[in-house]
Amino acid sequence: MELRHLRCFIAVAEELHFARAAARLHIEQSPLSRIIKELEYRLGVQLFERTTRRTRLTWAGKVLLEEARRVLAVVDQAKASVKSAAAGYRGRIRVALSDGIPQSRLAALLAQCREEEPEVEICLSEVTFSEQIRGLNDDLFDIGLAQSDEVGDGLVAEPVWFDPLVVAVPARHPLLTYRRVPLDEVVRYPLVLCDPQVCQGFWQQLQRVLGAVDTRLTIADRVPTLDLMMALVAAGYGLGFSSLARINELNNSDVVARPLDGCATMLTTYLVRREGDPAEQLARFIGRVSPAESQALLPDHTSQKEIA
Numbered sequence: 001m002e003l004r005h006l007r008c009f010i011a012v013a014e015e016l017h018f019a020r021a022a023a024r025l026h027i028e029q030s031p032l033s034r035i036i037k038e039l040e041y042r043l044g045v046q047l048f049e050r051t052t053r054r055t056r057l058t059w060a061g062k063v064l065l066e067e068a069r070r071v072l073a074v075v076d077q078a079k080a081s082v083k084s085a086a087a088g089y090r091g092r093i094r095v096a097l098s099d100g101i102p103q104s105r106l107a108a109l110l111a112q113c114r115e116e117e118p119e120v121e122i123c124l125s126e127v128t129f130s131e132q133i134r135g136l137n138d139d140l141f142d143i144g145l146a147q148s149d150e151v152g153d154g155l156v157a158e159p160v161w162f163d164p165l166v167v168a169v170p171a172r173h174p175l176l177t178y179r180r181v182p183l184d185e186v187v188r189y190p191l192v193l194c195d196p197q198v199c200q201g202f203w204q205q206l207q208r209v210l211g212a213v214d215t216r217l218t219i220a221d222r223v224p225t226l227d228l229m230m231a232l233v234a235a236g237y238g239l240g241f242s243s244l245a246r247i248n249e250l251n252n253s254d255v256v257a258r259p260l261d262g263c264a265t266m267l268t269t270y271l272v273r274r275e276g277d278p279a280e281q282l283a284r285f286i287g288r289v290s291p292a293e294s295q296a297l298l299p300d301h302t303s304q305k306e307i308a
Contacts, residue, residue: 003075005039006068008032009047013065016055073140080123091120091281094140096132099147099201100226101269102245105161106145112288120281129200136274142282144272145289148201151272160289161269165209166257168233168240168247173256175239180261187213190220190238198224202267206241209265230255243267 011021012032022029040047047061057065081092097106113122127135129148135141136155149157167181175181175189187210196203210217220238223229227250229240234254247257271289278286 001039001042003072005035005042006072008035009039010065010068010072012036012048012055013057013061013068016057018055070138070140073135077140091117092123093120093282093285094123094125094142096135096141096144096272097124097126097146098129098132098144099199099269100242100246101145102161102163102243103249104245105269109288113285116288117281117284120285122285128198132272136272142273143285145269146201146272147199147267147269148204149268149270150204154275155272156275157270157272159268160271162266163243163245163269164259165206165241165265165267166244166247166259168230168242169256169258170233170236170239171254171256173239175258176256178258178261181258182261183209183213184215186239186260187215187217190218192221192223192229192232192238192240193219194226194229194241195222195224201270205267209241209260226250 008021008025011024012018015021015024018029018032022032025032036047043060043064045060046058047064049056049058077094110122113120125135125141129146132141132144132146133151133155136144136151145160146157149159151157167175167186169175169181175185178185194203194206218238221232223232226242226246229242230247230250230252232238233240234252244257244259247255271286273282273286277283
């Protein structure tokens with residue numbers, strides 16, 4: 001079995017359509033079909049159930065898809081490591097980012113790394129929280145930053161950053177009469193919420209907040225990114241939730257950040273790593289991502305997004 005077999009298999013498995021997979025790979029459909037048949041022959045299993053109307057993975061195909069992705073990720077990382085060494089780097093730390101880490105915190109961390117250990121390459125990957133956990137367990141990542149501590153056996157999650165949860169409100173909205181908005185008032189309006197599959201950790205923390213009210217939520221939309229949430233809020237589709245730091249970073253004059261009344265709800269970012277003592281290089285990186293309660297942007301902090 002060769003890497004080309006796996007790449008072709010992944011394309012067909014993701015497209016579930018031979019013609020589209022062939023176009024994606026820039027080859028004809030006939031040679032692609034032969035490659036898949038050859039792969040099935042070598043493995044001695046059927047990978048796809050094919051009819052005139054559709055193509056779908058067998059159970060064996062689903063198992064191979066997960067393993068094939070892992071194998072190609074390892075190969076890609078090996079190539080990247082060699083290129084890093086050739087470029088003069090003497091170390092490499094693979095960092096997985098999930099749930100939308102505030103850019104200001106990430107930028108400060110990376111700047112410190114470049115200043116203190118410029119010979120160490122920091123490789124960033126933006127993935128879902130589930131992919132981060134799998135990658136840490138499979139040694140595809142060295143460290144993760146996410147907003148969930150539900151990591152399972154073999155991993156530890158340490159709280160490191162804390163940022164206020166605020167409500168994103170359209171610039172002309174009745175709720176702006178409140179300096180601090182009661183949650184009961186927020187949930188009377190349609191909400192633009194994150195997609196739980198994409199922002200898994202953030203959604204877990206937000207659910208704990210929303211669970212305090214008995215009102216049935218009206219969800220205008222679920223979106224995969226904060227940028228899209230802000231655009232919909234600015235357009236008046238509904239209200240949103242995010243950290244104050246991330247809303248300020250986007251600097252949308254049509255959206256105003258308001259803290260919740262009654263409690264200073266904080267979003268927690270966790271550093272996720274494998275159990276055990278880390279190598280020296282990784283330990284120094286972890287030391288830079290230190291708990292920063294004193295650096296959190298508190299809800300009382302005056303922002304250009306908050307109006308009287």
